[in-house]
Amino acid sequence: MESFKNKGIKEIIADFPEIGNILEEYDIGCGPCTVGICQLKDILDIHAMEPDKEQELMARIEAAIYPERGIQIPVKTAQASISEDQLLYSPPMQRLVDEHVLIKRWLALIPFVVETLDLTTAEGMQIVRDGVDLIRFYADRFHHEKEEGILFKYFDDTTEIFQVIYEDHRQARNHVKEMLTAIETEDKSSLAHHFTGYSSLLAEHIKKEDEILFPWLDRKLTADQAQELTYKFDLADMQIGIDIEKYRLFLEQLEEQVRERT
Numbered sequence: 001m002e003s004f005k006n007k008g009i010k011e012i013i014a015d016f017p018e019i020g021n022i023l024e025e026y027d028i029g030c031g032p033c034t035v036g037i038c039q040l041k042d043i044l045d046i047h048a049m050e051p052d053k054e055q056e057l058m059a060r061i062e063a064a065i066y067p068e069r070g071i072q073i074p075v076k077t078a079q080a081s082i083s084e085d086q087l088l089y090s091p092p093m094q095r096l097v098d099e100h101v102l103i104k105r106w107l108a109l110i111p112f113v114v115e116t117l118d119l120t121t122a123e124g125m126q127i128v129r130d131g132v133d134l135i136r137f138y139a140d141r142f143h144h145e146k147e148e149g150i151l152f153k154y155f156d157d158t159t160e161i162f163q164v165i166y167e168d169h170r171q172a173r174n175h176v177k178e179m180l181t182a183i184e185t186e187d188k189s190s191l192a193h194h195f196t197g198y199s200s201l202l203a204e205h206i207k208k209e210d211e212i213l214f215p216w217l218d219r220k221l222t223a224d225q226a227q228e229l230t231y232k233f234d235l236a237d238m239q240i241g242i243d244i245e246k247y248r249l250f251l252e253q254l255e256e257q258v259r260e261r262t
């Protein structure tokens with residue numbers, strides 16, 4: 001089994017597809033991951049499971065790889081899924097999680113925006129422009145740049161998990177590029193396609209950060225580093241000087257429109 005710990009998880013799942021399903025049961029979504037270059041040992045480190053749960057998972061993986069060995073699976077002792085209220089973050093990490101909340105409010109509105117998309121009226125165009133503005137300046141410049149430019153620099157960001165995160169950010173920026181082209185050419189279906197693609201990408205991305213990456217990074221950060229991060233985040237926010245109220249107002253107005261419709 002030790003040799004399997006150093007094997008790429010995508011390769012293991014390709015050879016033993018049921019392992020993808022087993023990992024899903026433990027909220028480890030390696031199957032749908034677009035990069036998938038993590039090794040099994042990285043997954044165990046990143047997810048920091050309770051020892052008995054990790055033992056149970058490893059026994060199930062071993063049983064899937066070597067069915068002839070008659071591996072005994074330990075009896076389940078705890079719920080497999082992560083409960084959000086179990087997660088406690090350091091102050092700078094909590095700040096990034098809080099920023100996700102505003103982004104998630106926008107993601108929740110995207111189906112409504114796509115359904116009512118109207119590029120022929122000033123009001124319809126304004127919603128689209130404000131939504132893209134939120135993605136470019138709040139989600140990307142204000143939020144992703146703090147992650148990439150400050151937080152990730154405290155770690156070896158050449159490792160696999162960071163590559164997954166960078167790839168998500170790159171895909172998100174690509175969606176924005178396509179959204180801007182679609183606005184210019186008044187291509188409604190392309191705009192709807194990229195809004196929807198962005199929404200599902202970012203929903204998964206935020207889940208990865210909130211539930212896996214940030215708790216893992218928090219376990220590695222010292223108290224001094226956490227304090228320094230807060231200071232650097234303050235400085236970065238001041239330099240960007242973004243008007244967060246403008247985005248809150250935009251979201252409130254759209255949420256009101258959704259309420260009126262239902």
Ligand SMILES: [Fe+2]
Nearest residue numbers: 144147165209
């Ligand atoms: Fe991110």
Ligand SMILES: [Fe+2]
Nearest residue numbers: 096143147209
């Ligand atoms: Fe984030």
